[in-house]
Amino acid sequence: MTSLKGLALLAAVIGAACVPVLLPDQPYVVNTLTLTLCTVIPAIGLNLLYGQAGLLSLGHMAFTGIGGYTAALLMKGAGWALPEAMLAAAIVAGFAGFLVGIPCLRLRSHFFVIVTLGVGMIVYTFFNNLDGITGGAQGLPGVPRPRPLTIGDFTIEFRTPRGFYWLALLTTLGTLLVQWLIARSPFGFSLSAIRQDETMAASRGVDVFAHKLAAFVIASAIAGVGGALSVTFLRVAAPTMFDLHASMNIVAIVLVGGPGYLAGPILGGFIFIALPEFLRVAAEFRLIIFGFVLVFIALFANRGLIGLADSLLSKMKRDRVADEQPGASPHAVKSEG
């Protein structure tokens, strides 16, 4: 079973990597996919925060923005290369998460949720008004493309949609790996314990505040990486990329996909970016239809779409087990009678 899962994962990765080769004359599709991946990376950070530690942040894009502006300033002003700028973006965004987390993580449930909304608003206000640093409402245009990468006699040019898509895919896989490793570590188990019952976790010796703070810092750093990638792809860092609408979109991507599942943010990202594109046939009604889709998901898939699929699968499995062992299920009792 596990090797089957591994094979499926490998096939999915290879399939995703082959998309630009299979569609050489469709730069629009490839660019849409790259944009989706740029959105998926901060969503992976939020998935770690909410799916693992149970902390819902409505201002997550603030940290994406901090990472994005850091990378834009370093690459544009100081001429840094993308890998170093991305690392710096992760560190600065993580440090911002540390500073924000210390006061905010002391608050409980709904208080924390609303305060993160406030953090998002405050950071956005700074992006929009500190004209000397962030360029104000106009933002920082002209972020340079990453330098071409040469392996042997094969050169990947990041100016092309294909090259940047591979870069985005690689970065996404890297953040997924981070989440996968955390979910399997003792640290991840402690976070799950906190999500399920904070008081119980504390009584078993888990330092709740330190664990929450660490999760918040890691999620912010991942968001920062996503921000660095976004600004190099779009070649601009602008305040509206990181406003409250963007933050709410990220939250919905995680919730709709399936919080806590590795593939959740990816599915959610595709639904949020690709589905509205697909609904263009319905022109002006597309956002209204999309609104109804969200309401239906809220009503019928309260653990997200992957959660829904998961519970359907395990229900099928239960039924099959019940059929194989007569007497253990109500159907069998009925047939005897």
Place this chain on the structure above:
Amino acid sequence: MLAFAEQGMNGLMMGAIYALFALGMVLIYGVMHVLNFSHGVLFMAGAYVCQVIFAQLTGNYFVAILGSMLVLALVGCLLEKGIFQHLRGSLSMQIVASMGLIMIVQNGIIYFFGPLALHMRVETVESKIRLGPLSFTAQHFVIIGVTLVAVVALDLFLRHTRLGTALRATSQNLEAARVVGINPDSIFLMTFALATALAALAGALLGPLFLISPAMGDLPLLKGLTAIVLGGMGSVPGAIIGGFVIGILEAQATLVLPTDYRDAVVFAALIGILLFRPYGLFGKRERGEP
């Protein structure tokens, strides 16, 4: 000093709007434990309905306000029955459903009325009232007056009627309320209708003073959320005081800082206050919480 007094009055007026808005949200949260993030578009829809009744049907502002409250109360009943009743206890799905509703209502309004803002010319906006050297529109006083009447009426309703007592009982203990014969479903329905009617009232009051536009509910939603958190998440007097505090604070902040920082000041104040009072100004620690 004059600017201070002028901004005080403007702040009181916006505070009254935020208080009405927060009152609806806190009623829903207190009784049903639902955070309705779509309250902002209901507020906006209330202003649009009021505008339609005023400009195309009657021309009577008072009737238009009542009509808009009635229509939105019906909408509230539908939302409660169809959606939010089933989402009690799941904050994340309340957010997803609210986002869906925001998209439906906002784009529906754009489809019917276009993206441009509408005017609503009522007499109270045209006429000015002078207070010494300052002059305000009569609408300022209408807003503050109506809000005070609404708050007093709500207080009387909650404390001195059987229905209001049943509502408070449901919010305090659902099971115990059931035991004494209260039907929680009808209480939920009534709460939602009351809350959406209050949102429509706030929208209908503010609409004539500013412009009526599809995005007019976005900032009041943020301020309303801030107000109920400031008040302690579930405290009715807390939400009212929170609303007025925010209105006055943001109006005074514009005297010291550029207007762009107005919203940031409100949230910074919220975070600052929560550092010292983590359960809000009037909030109590709930049982089972450390």
